[in-house]
Amino acid sequence: MADALVSPEWLAAHLDAPNLALIDLRVPADGGRTAYETAHIPGAVFSDYAADGWRHKVGNVPGLLPEPAHLAALFGRLGIAPEKHVILIPAGTGANDLAASARAYWTLKIMGHATVSILDGGTRGWVNAGRTIEWGAGNVPKAPPYPVSPQPGYRQDSAAVLVAASGKTHALVDARSASYFSGKEKASEAKRAGHIPGAISADYAHLVNPTTGALKPRADLDALLASVPKGPVISYCNTGHTAALNWFVLSEIFGRPDVTLYDGSMTDWTQDETRPVSTE
Template sequence: MKRIYTGFFLALWLGSTWAQTPGPLVDAAWIAENSCLEDVRVLDIRSKKIDGESRSEYALGHIPCAVHSDYVKAGWRAKKGAVPGMLPPIDELERLIGALGIDETTHVVVAPLGENAKSMAAATRVYWTFKLLGHDRVSILNGGTRGHAADKSRSLETGTTTPVPKRFVSRLRPEMLPDHEQVAAAAADGVVLVDYRRADEYLGITRNGKTQKPGTLAGAHNLPIEWLTVDNGGTLRSPEALRRLTVLAEIDPEAPQIAFCNTGHNSALGWFVSSEMLGNARSRLYDGSMAEWSRLEERPIERKFAAAD
């Protein structure tokens, strides 16, 4: 009996200082209760500057106890050769994450601006990075900081929160990081390829400046990320709606899938929807995406719009 009571009171004590493990998405109410707990690190990844370059949105107002890590400048992505936006060296990511006060016991909540689907894709790219590094205690703030701040009853902090550095040790999951050869082999085996860019890029009507050629991977389906959030805002649609949209795009939500876009940014949101919200454990993200694929002479590209420029 003594052991039972000890466990009960220990659970009560832990419940007051440690967060309940949530799912891949948390809402503003969860953040309001948990953002300053010992084992929670809210990661504000906004990049926008106010008054030119003098002050960041983070400094002017952020979720209490959140730390800042600029998605664009902090080192979450790197240029490899001529290909932009790819996964940096693992040791660099370990140092980046540890410096933010994160170790294997920390529950990370990624808080983007929440302006639109592209903003939410930044959060899912960071989320995917943590998962790739073997860190499962990670969530995303649905609606982002903008959604949190919409309720005027919720307070924001100003200034800067400086974390105490920790040692972060990754446990890489290489199966989550297919290279172009593995993508080509998977496509030959019938794995579904999903292009999460706008339709004009998918069709080859326009070419993104980070790619060398217009078009898409041969046989790919198209599901623009703007479909995945409510009115292209910062709130993800329900799993039921996302499943219907996937089927509308003629994609089997249960089938093995490789998500891609131009640089692995948009497709991180597609991967998140497929893997984390719809439970497709056979969904993967092609990091190099069209920025890499279009530079490889041996890799075919399908251009559905073939009229002369």
């Protein structure tokens, strides 16, 4: 089984492997296609996290899992086939960028793709290691629509979160900064500020080295998430974006079972005024 996180050294040693599908995933804030065409890892295919629809907006909730048919077409257009080992390549600019790759990783997994990894440090780490780069539009080795097979055990909706919060059956882990958790700030789409009662604050940004854009060492990650108790976990944030990084570390790096993502998160939770919100 492939590691969930691979190093530039690992990728350099396997770059010519025919089973790899390299996906250069960029958020608009990091320059999008222009930045990709300026420098990317050889063979990497560009994907725009926003424009390609890795997340889907329904009403006032912007971060939901897209329909399987959309993802089947997207995966195929990017050259992803079931036998491929997908390497998601963030830009390497920081926590927000890495969270996009974590969300794409979760999306591939929930749609039934077996072998996925994220390049630690992304393109910046690759360049800083003195590795070869390409520039220009790149090639897109299209594949047929992907035979998606939605899998259980990855996702929670508001009804399940309400049961979990009321019954205290899961640890609720809030990936947002302290100002959002305490209700001093809120996402524009959220109708109320605060957090789900009983949640643990675990700011996702603390998991990433801001200088390199890579995850911090395992010992640091253990310490940063030490407040998360054993047992089932639901990770959430505002839109299911930053929470994907906490999910990735807890589930894929720590190997903890029963870690799920509430993709609707606070923008979905607060649409119904009967759902409780706390600022304490």
